[in-house]
Amino acid sequence: MPGTLVLATTKDGRLTRDTLELLAGASRLKEKLAQPVAAAILGTGVGPYVPLLFAHGADQVYRAEHPLLEGYQGDAYVVAIHQICERAQPTVVLLPGDVMGRELGPRLAYRLQAAFVGEFIDFDLDQASGRLQFTRQAYGGKAIAVVQPHVNSVVATAKLRTLEPAAQEEGRTGEEIRIDVALEASQLKTHLIKRVREEATGINLGDAKIVVSGGRGIHGPEGFKLLEDLARVLKGAVGASRAATDAGWVPSSWQIGQTGRNVSPDLYLAFGISGATQHVAGISGSKCIVAVNTDPAAPIFKVAQLGIVEDWKAVATTLIERCRELTGK
Amino acid sequence: MPLNIVVCIKQIIDPETPMSQFAIDPRTKRQAPGNNPLVISPYDANALEVAIQLKEKQGAKVTAISVGGATTTTALRSALSMGADEAILVNDPFLAGSDQRGIAHALAKTICKAGAYDLILTGCESGDWADRAVPAFLAEELEIGYVGYVTRIEVRDGQVIVRRVVEDGYELIEAKIPFLAAISSDETNTARYAKLRDIMTAAKKMIPVWKAADLGLDPERIGLGAARAAITDVYIPVKESKCEMIEGNTPEEKAATLAAKLRELKLI
Incomplete structure (x- = not known):
């Protein structure tokens, strides 16, 4: 049946916020195209997520269980999602624009002979042609591009944290379809040896309400310790601009921006970050951006709501003290 | 046997072009080149670096390839001067306007024609379009293993x-x-x-130019x-944001004013 298919992901026993964002997007398409919303869930023991997917807008859930689908592995996932697509025949497949989706989306598009649109921020029907069209950033966030698929099959990855997550509707149900995936270990060309977590405060950057972030102006790894302290006081996560991760001051997984994570906290505190468009592209969903930089002409002040022209260190140190007092910790 | 490494690079207008120099050509609907420099797309340069470090460590032949116009020899010469051994340009008007599939097809055919390969490296995203599709399409086309966002590579006994x-x-x-690894930076x-x-040596090297017909492209x-x-x-989107600057005599x-304000806004 034609429709929109969302690839669902889970973390720590929950559907990810990414999935809820995609379901919200798919539900909007349902209104526009009058097509049902389907979700695909892959893994082992994923049954408990099926009712959650219904409750967040899925009309059908394709459930593929296989030992080789426990944890993301590109070769296994592309085979599974491809088999689901052959059964579901979706016109639009939506994947999260995370490490997994950015790898998997184009591979699936290749196999489905579909059009591929990366990192869309919005979509609509073109008024003139009635065709589906996507908008996305281009040129490192300096421009917006409109992309119109020519074919009736599209795979698209969503730029995360641009859509509001779908709300839960109690008692909503749908149809569950089990898919027996034909998959053998010999098909897997890569093997995970080790996975290392590097989150400083134990709070995921993509879900954090407060993000404390540092850039070139922090001048070294020591400065980030102070930012970590501030993040701990505020119960937030620590991030960095590419300048800081490329210098090796903090792990690459802390990178915020076009290449790294997209964040949409209530409060984004940018210390010593000049505000290159590629960085700003990853923080545009933030409710309040505060910039602290010695250069009053830094582009970060063009996107910030509150600014301080000052050396970051003195500001951060005082901020830690005052926040401790204010929050009583 | 030394490794054969192919690095796929793209030449783009310098992505660090300041906003004041950035314009969209209304006719082509692409960035107007203006007087901005042409560069190797940043992550592709990281991919070249990874390849050259492998060459220095254990011996490898590094071939840089690019699909682009005649000016793309500039990027390929930079690749040669960084340490690539050979460079190939694929330049054909028939390729203009190709989508990710078309570019991946041209790269795959070029890589196969160029000879045996062990590793293919690309940047994880281009500095202009960044839809991150070509590396995945290329791996699919060649039916080889693929991982994105790679920062370091070790090669031992075929592994x-x-x-x-x-x-x-x-x-x-x-x-x-x-x-195939798509390279990110660290x-x-x-x-x-x-x-x-x-740079002087690279300037003297021949860069062969291959056409669609040479490659038997579909x-x-x-x-x-x-x-x-x-x-x-x-x-170019219109952005309107007003930044309230917090004043005071000392940092x-x-x-302290900022903390009070954030508290007032219930943000902390």
Whole structure:
């Protein structure tokens, strides 16, 4: 049946916020195209997520269980999602624009002979042609591009944290379809040896309400310790601009921006970050951006709501003290 | 046997072009070149660096290839001066307007024609379009293993071990060659500056130019007509934001005002 298919992901026993964002997007398409919303869930023991997917807008859930689908592995996932697509025949497949989706989306598009649109921020029907069209950033966030698929099959990855997550509707149900995936270990060309977590405060950057972030102006790894302290006081996560991760001051997984994570906290505190468009592209969903930089002409002040022209260190140190007092910790 | 490494690079208008110099050509719906420099797309330069470090460590032949116009020899010469052994340009008007599938098809055919390969490296995203599709399409076309966001590579006895960045940390992944890795940046792979002597040597090297017909490209897959999507518009968004600057005599005073303000806004 034609429709929109969302690839669902889970973390720590929950559907990810990414999935809820995609379901919200798919539900909007349902209104526009009058097509049902389907979700695909892959893994082992994923049954408990099926009712959650219904409750967040899925009309059908394709459930593929296989030992080789426990944890993301590109070769296994592309085979599974491809088999689901052959059964579901979706016109639009939506994947999260995370490490997994950015790898998997184009591979699936290749196999489905579909059009591929990366990192869309919005979509609509073109008024003139009635065709589906996507908008996305281009040129490192300096421009917006409109992309119109020519074919009736599209795979698209969503730029995360641009859509509001779908709300839960109690008692909503749908149809569950089990898919027996034909998959053998010999098909897997890569093997995970080790996975290392590097989150400083134990709070995921993509879900954090407060993000404390540092850039070139922090001048070294020591400065980030102070930012970590501030993040701990505020119960937030620590991030960095590419300048800081490329210098090796903090792990690459802390990178915020076009290449790294997209964040949409209530409060984004940018210390010593000049505000290159590629960085700003990853923080545009933030409710309040505060910039602290010695250069009053830094582009970060063009996107910030509150600014301080000052050396970051003195500001951060005082901020830690005052926040401790204010929050009583 | 030394490794054969192919690095696919793209030449783009310098993505560091300041906003004041950035314009969209209303006719082509692409960035107007203006007087801005042309550069190797940044992550492609990291990919070249990874390849050249492998060459220095254990011996390898590094071939840089690019699909682009005649001016793309500039990027390929930079690759040669950084330490690539050979460079190939694929330049054909039939390729203009190709989508990701078309470019990947041209790269795959070029790589196969160029000879045996063990590792293919690309940047994880281009500095202009960044839809991150070509590396995945290329791996699919060649039916080889593929991982994105790789920052470090080790090769031992036909096995590749890559370190790749994920959302909450990093992974070590093992694969067999041939293998394709899309490279992201970290402190180990910042692109080197070429030495003057190497720039002079690179200037004398021949860069062969291959055409669609030389490569036996499938006309159904390349060019604007084969593209599965069209870019119908590109524009510069209007951004309106007013930044309230917090004043004070000392950094401490400003920070205290900020804290109070954030509390008032219920943000902390």
